[in-house]
Amino acid sequence: MSFPVDAMHAIRLAIADLEEEGFGTEDLREGSDALAELVKAGDRVTAAFRALGLDNSLINRSRLSKECEDSMVALDTALARVKGGAA
Numbered sequence: 001m002s003f004p005v006d007a008m009h010a011i012r013l014a015i016a017d018l019e020e021e022g023f024g025t026e027d028l029r030e031g032s033d034a035l036a037e038l039v040k041a042g043d044r045v046t047a048a049f050r051a052l053g054l055d056n057s058l059i060n061r062s063r064l065s066k067e068c069e070d071s072m073v074a075l076d077t078a079l080a081r082v083k084g085g086a087a
Helices: 003-020 025-054 058-083
Strands: none
Touching: 003 025, 025 058
């Protein structure tokens, strides 16, 4: 299994435990969604930089550099959501 699947599974298990303890389901689901978004954004950043490091084509490097920048913006947005602020 990949890291994001493992992390999201762990988040869902933790939420199930908290629900059993009586914590609010809606807040937990919102938190779970935010953490899942953060994990996916981190995976996107990793993939983008890995692709950039493996491709020596000048034509592709511009596109891959743009994907790295876009993935970092998505990661920043996801992190702000987890922290409770606006990106």
